[in-house]
Amino acid sequence: MRSRPTLTSRSAGLVWVLSLLLLSASQSLGQAQDVFVRAEFSLTVELPETKNDTKNLLAQVDQQLQQEKWQDAIDTLERLISGHGSELIAQGNDQVDLGSQYVYYVELKTYLRRRISEYARQMPEFLEVYRSRIDSLAKQDLDAAMVTRDPAQLAAAIDNYFLSSHADQALLHLGDLLLEQGRFNEARTAWERISPRYRTPKDPQGVLLAMAGQPIWVAVDGVDWGQHRDYIEGLLNENQTSSSLATIPASDVDPAAVWARLCLASWLEGSSDRAAVELELLRQLHPAAQGYLAGREVNYAQRLTKLVASSPGEHALQQANSWPTFAGSYARTAQADLPERAKTYQPNWSVSLETQALSRPAGRNGLSEDDELQDIPLIAESSEALLSTFPAVIDGNVIVADEERVRAFHLESGLSAFPSAGNEVFERDELDFGAFHSSGRRIDFDFSMRGRRRRSPLSAMSFKLLSALGATRFTLASDDTKLVARIGTTAIGVPYVNSQFQDPADMVVFDMRKEGKLEARIPPVTELSGPWSFEGTAIIQGDRLYCGMIKSGVRDESAVACFDWTTSQMLWRRTVCLTQPYGSGLVADGEYGFRSHNLLTLKDGVLYYNTNHGVIAALEADRGEMLWLTRYPRRGLIPDKLEQAHSLVQRNVNPCIVTRGLVITMPLDCERLFALDAATGQLVWQTVPGGIDPLHLLGATKDDVLVGGEQLFWVHLHSGKIRAEFPNVDQMFRDRGYGRGALVGDQIYWPTREKIFRLNSKLDASGAVKEAALPVDLLRYGEEGGNVVVAQGQMIVASPSRLTVYSPSPVLEPQDAASTKDTDQ
Incomplete structure (x- = not known):
């Protein structure tokens, strides 16, 4: 050899x-x-967080919003997103035991979308000014992106015009495209961004079984609907944000259409327990709602009941x-x-x-x-x-x-x-x-x-x-x-x-x-x-x-x-x-x-x-x-x-x-x-x-x-x-x-x-x-x-x-x- x-x-x-x-x-x-x-070993972790000049611009936005200088605030926001949007900023933490925390960060542009979305709910005048500035261009670009059926292109257009009055319908369409491709996590996230109602709201009475901001199905899994239905419906309809996602401030998308899609995605993914909880939520809140599902106009609850009962829908868990x-x-x-x-x-x-x-x-x-x-x-x-x-x-x-x-x-x-x-x-x-x-x-x-x-x-x-x-x-x-x-x-x-x-x-x-x-x-x-x-x-x-x-x-x-x-x-x-x-x-x-x-x-x-x-x-x-x-x-x-x-x-x-x-x-x-x-x-x-x-x-x-x-x-x-x-x-x-x-x-x-x-x-x-x-x-x-x-x-x-x-x-x-x-x- x-x-x-x-x-x-x-x-x-x-x-x-x-x-x-x-x-x-x-x-x-x-x-x-x-x-x-x-x-x-040092436990210090250094992150590419926001710098002092970024913090100064954030303070400037706060001041302009308080003074109701809507156009100035929008200009400053655009400067922040274009020049500092990829910097990280903390958006909360969970204290899990003495001296120990999980701390959550997002990019500044994501943080700003969520923050301005919350502010727009409280000050509709600001949202009206903002939409008058971007809506015509937003509709043109979003429609063009939807025609391509390319999720990446549509997602980018949504991010550019997130606060437009057309973004919620675009998110619904984006989730549908992702569902067709079997990208279930991404589809769910797109639909959950349509409104804060699709995440667990703040619950002063302690009826819900999850912390605010967690997926809603976890919160209602095991609740007594007979006793708490009206209370839960009222919390969801308040539309006050508890989601850590940036959500649309004022969406006119039918909530039943979103609940039905979330249930369908769970069933297709093989998450039968989650599908059953989401189906029960749909039955309780929108039993008579109708709309298009899988290309057919149906009663959402009735159609999904048959699907969930028919088979486990194991799509993602194909054995190798x-x-x-x-x-x-x-x-x-x-x-x-x-x-x-x-x-x-x-x-x-x-x-x-x-x-x-x-x-x-x-x-x-x-x-x-x-x-x-x-x-x-x-x-x-x-x-x-x-x-x-x-x-x-x-x-x-x-x-x-x-x-x-x-x-x-x-x-x-x-x-x-x-x-x-x-x-x-x-x-x-x-x-x-x-x-x-x-x-x-x-x-x-x-x-x-x-x-x-x-x-x-x-x-x-x-x-x-x-x-x-x-x-x-x-x-x-x-x-x-x-x-x-x-x-x-x-x-x-x-x-x-x-x-x-x-x-x-x-x-x-x-x-x-x-x-x-x-x-x-x-x-x-x-x-x-x-x-x-x-x-x-x-x-x-x-x-x-x-x-x-x-x-x-x-x-x-x-x-x-x-x-x-x-x-x-x-x-x-x-x-x-x-x-x-x-x-x-x-x-x-x-x-x-x-x-x-x-x-x-x-x-x-x-x-x-x-x-x-x-x-x-x-x-x-x-x-x-x-x-x-x-x-x-x-x-x-x-x-x-x-x-x-x-x-x-x-x-x-x-x-x-x-x-x-x-x-x-x-x-x-x-x-x-x-x-x-x-x-x-x-x-x-x-x-x-x-x-x-x-x-x-x-x-x-x-x-x-x-x-x-x-x-x-x-x-x-x-x-x-x-x-x-x-x-x-x-x-x-x-x-x-x-x-x-x-x-x-x-x-x-x-x-x-x-x-x-x-x-x-x-x-x-x-x-x-x-x-x-x-x-x-x-x-x-x-x-x-x-x-x-x-x-x-x-x-x-x-x-x-x-x-x-x-x-x-x-x-x-x-x-x-x-x-x-x-x-x-």
Whole structure:
């Protein structure tokens, strides 16, 4: 077998850099005693908030409105929106416990629309002047946008003429267009902006069951309509704003038409519980209302009653026969098809994976190697053998990646899907078997004589300058025939000397129809951009890539970016926040900082970004406009040494999951699982701080969020109540979680080190967890657990060192059959 060249232009300076590396190594050994001391990370989050000149203009608007100088106020508002509209401004907060708050931000232009909308309700004279100024032009532009049937163009026109007398009808039409495209969250938000009545109003008597500003269906779910109908109707008809959305001040759209559409969207989405509540609200308030629904003139309540009773309307929860990205979809909530006749599984084929371990400081405090290899306490994995690989399944191939290579195998046979790079032939147990792309550029140096890489010309020197904080993770993303991988080092904050040997990760696009042909390589850094890095694998949709990025420095700058991958041009990048870097005070100067693997979530044209740095943000995907931003309460990170810090930042592949109007997340710097309103970013519920310590958010059923770590938790989707756990505390000594599970039909495949449990995703009538089938005994085959994916009837398990594909078997092993018989008796 011919060895592939490993040196490229990045290592052209090898001779002179080598001496610097040796000097750096000796210096870092001498500094070790000063580096690994108690380090407390700052909880400060800096945001691109309004500046002083903006605040002065806001004060000027207030004064002009109070003096009834309507034209002057309108002129000042236009200056604010055009010159400062993208700045962020706080619009409220929720105090959830002593000294802990969720704070909500929106762009200034959104804040101004809401504020002026409220003012226009109180001072109709202002609204009359404003509309006389814009209505004729607004009608022309809105009508033209509606003719195009392009939601993005219509949404932009609505934003430009939001306070016009024609905007409410345009919003109704926009919601209809979005509904046709299956973009349910966006459709609901468009209709809710027509009037504040579609969000929970202020309730002085405490009849409603939700806080002001939350979706109205939550507030009326379970109310006694017979006793409180007139009171609720009166609250809604007052039309006083409690919505955190900017709503039309005086809409003449029939409320029944909106309630009917909200119910229809819930039914189509598969949210049968929400549809039933909205249908009852429609029956109570507008039982005789008629209008057009799905192209027919009908009695709204009667037509929807038949629809809701006829079928569950499961439109969005289609089960996946492939697994194209982390969590199976860009909403991060996919469910796989349940394999037929899968009484058990048996190994079909297996290949080797490169074992990953946590970085450790070399020669720290003069300790021996044995002292340095003490175990780092992690949840559901081992520090010496990380569960770093998250496979994807696309068009009959299972695909995995690491920092150097991308590999593809036929799912049924395990053979190489494509010719290897350079047409070399590799044995099945070699790490390059199945590799259709390899960077061939990485060189590591390891003081501890561990982790050396094959074919490195300097491996005999064996020293390593990579004490990064956090575990390596390898994810992939696909859309149709294109595959995206992040190739290069996943460490953030690469010093110049080390960058000669450690490639900052590029975003690489392949065409899977052409045997993995390289289509584009997009670097995070240009000569003008500064030290930017990609945080995780990008979402690919059409010719666009969406990704989280971070710029290293005294303050780390977190951002979301959009690229045209066909030209490698960045279309926009939006800064989200600045925070102190993880690893400050824990990693020596001249070494790396930390690893980041943040993944975006895409749902109905909106990008959701868990920064893991104190902020959750929602951005409009087409233009990068900030829809909302929420600061959550951060936990203090006060590790005594690098080993402890590793465990604090272990939960580093944790994108938001978006389902049924909720954004659910548990950032690594927060002790709570919490849910935000997808339209506004406002808190809906949270778990008790420290109540659960998960590693993975597996997805959601219509009832629960499934949260995995050493145990599996069922958390109620609409309340945050922890309803069940598996195994119970008494069983944990033998059945601890080990890796990421998957939702498969109506089951959960949940891995431990020795077994794959198959559990019912729905709790029984008593609220207990029931096994759907016997566990798959991995130990019998000499295999172990890991990250689980199910696609095309096969179960794929990525352990620390092996990728194993298990095929369903209709025949139980004798001991399994005996266990089944005993259970039946």
